[in-house]
Amino acid sequence: MAFQISYSLTILLIIFGISQSRAILDSLYYQKTCPQAENIIYQVVRNATTYDPKVPARILRMFFHDCFVRGCDASVLLDSTTKNEAEKDGPPNTSLAAFYVIDDAKTKLEKACPRTVSCADTLAIAARDVVVLSGGPNWVVLKGRKDGRISRANETLTLPAPSFNTSQLIQSFSQRGLTTKDLVTLSGGHTLGFSHCSSFEARLRNFSKIHDFDPNLNPQFAQDLKTKCPKPNRDGSAGHFLDSTQSVFDNDYYKRIVGGEGVFLSDQSMLLDYRTRWIVEAFARDQSSFFGEFAASMVKLGNVGVNENGEVRVNCRVVN
Missing domain, CATH: 1.10.420.10 (Peroxidase, domain 2)
Structure with missing residues (x-):
């Protein structure tokens, strides 16, 4: 997944600026703890896209909807419980799909590097990969997000609607x-x-x-x-x-x-x-x-509301 020279300098400058303002995010965050993380996620996303051409659109939309509610903390991945209706069951999100792709990637990550790679980072990397696999641009995904523990369906009503001006x-x-x-x-x-x-x-x-x-x-x-x-x-x-x-x-x-x-x-x-x-x-x-x-x-979007005090979920659908 080579970078195109025409915009690589722009991305590096943005990454530098964000890294200075938010040291929690780092392109090399898993270099020592799980160096194979991005390759694991890419292989899962590529295989899923091969069998289901709807996966790229679904993963990209999932990432947008996650970051626009509580920031990029994977709260959109949490399942509802008897005591709480989660984001994925909020009105704008009932049509979200392909959660299984993130589940599959997370299962493989847990086998390779237990309790290391957050669901939020997994989704951010997958969103980049589906764009690349569809012929779009590449970029460096900054990593180090933590997973949120709160997910409320009513908060999805703040998502921009297709009827907005x-x-x-x-x-x-x-x-x-x-x-x-x-x-x-x-x-x-x-x-x-x-x-x-x-x-x-x-x-x-x-x-x-x-x-x-x-x-x-x-x-x-x-x-x-x-x-x-x-x-x-x-x-x-x-x-x-x-x-x-x-x-x-x-x-x-x-x-x-x-x-x-x-x-x-x-x-x-x-x-x-x-x-x-x-x-x-x-x-x-x-x-x-x-x-x-x-x-x-996309680099800027991935930095919205980054959770510095969350956890690394073992299962993206439930809090630890």
């Missing part, structure tokens, strides 16, 4: 210490995404008193979405991919937005706001620029 998105990201550019860049993870009709069908019919469908949608694309999501929709699995190259990590997502084919209201709204439009258009023109910024923003 750009101002709401900017506010949500800024609360996590992420910039407007990070917002547009990390939204590019939707290049691997799929959405069920329930997340965007409000844009397709009776949108307003004047418009049947959202006027910011390309009319032909709106009709295609209506066909995919008929009324009544008896197929709960119906939906649409968020770009036209759903198994490849590329900049097609931004090209679709420029063409009025952003599936989510939140996606398309970024073209309508002067604070984000120029970034969307720049990434639509230049994939290498998007790749470099995505790698940098």
